[in-house]
């Protein structure tokens with residue numbers, strides 16, 4: 001195919017995606033329950049995060065609490081509560097019960113809760129955070145007895161100790177993550193790392209938007225990229241993100257398997273921040289940044305967000321012929 005024809009196909013491909021995102025993406029406000037569900041978890045997760053911080057600022061979470069209250073106030077009358085909306089009310093209740101919440105905010109939350117006669121059926125003992133077992137009770141690689149004990153003990157950890165990360169542990173995890181499957185085995189990924197360099201990690205994290213309240217505790221920072229050169233025509237225009245994302249997930253599990261904790265950090269950045277970061281850190285122009293990952297050691301005691309999962313029936317759906 002000529003270069004001209006290929007360029008047209010690429011344009012058409014992006015137009016197709018643009019059109020789909022423009023028409024169906026969540027960027028437009030809606031009162032639709034499905035849309036509200038995504039919004040609910042996005043807001044209440046901020047509260048969950050605050051409650052999981054070991055050195056939480058007194059005023060942490062207040063903006064998110066107000067945002068969540070506004071969210072419920074805008075709920076269309078007679079619309080049932082969705083899964084995440086119910087969880088959000090439970091998280092709000094637990095947030096209100098924290099000892100350091102201003103009285104006025106606590107009243108406001110109570111008024112809201114009174115207005116919602118909600119059925120806290122999902123799951124009833126939900127707190128928003130898991131007060132971890134002690135590290136010694138935690139299932140580590142030598143004692144991962146089942147798939148469940150491995151998968152269900154991985155959480156995004158945000159309260160790392162001061163202990164340095166050993167380069168051998170990091171390299172073992174990255175080596176394991178290389179087992180990630182990829183389209184035609186192209187392995188377009190790379191993992192850049194900054195280890196035990198407080199100043200450089202803080203500087204890199206200034207470009208990222210989701211590490212407030214815990215970034216200063218991250219002792220090792222990974223930057224995952226995926227190479228656009230590996231993808232050859234317009235039908236592969238997103239393979240880059242898929243393969244890079246799969247590598248990132250495998251890496252998170254590999255880090256878990258070598259007894260380290262990790263927190264994925266989004267790279268949902270606009271062009272300005274993205275190019276500023278790649279210039280400062282000399283990330284090759286043909287590589288897309290997929291995400292950052294903070295890595296470190298578990299403290300003896302720690303909290304992680306509970307991060308409720310939607311019911312299996314919303315994920316596992318048998319496809320039938322019409």
Ligand SMILES: Cc1cc2nc3c(=O)[nH]c(=O)nc-3n(C[C@H](O)[C@H](O)[C@H](O)COP(=O)(O)O)c2cc1C
Pocket residue numbers: 045049154155156157158209210211263264265266267291304305307
């Ligand atoms: C691509 C990606 C980006 C994320 N970005 C952030 C982030 O910027 N800050 C943060 O605290 N957590 C971030 N997370 C962690 C999610 O909040 C977390 O995975 C989710 O709540 C599920 O919790 P769990 O990882 O403990 O199971 C991110 C997760 C993913 C997969």
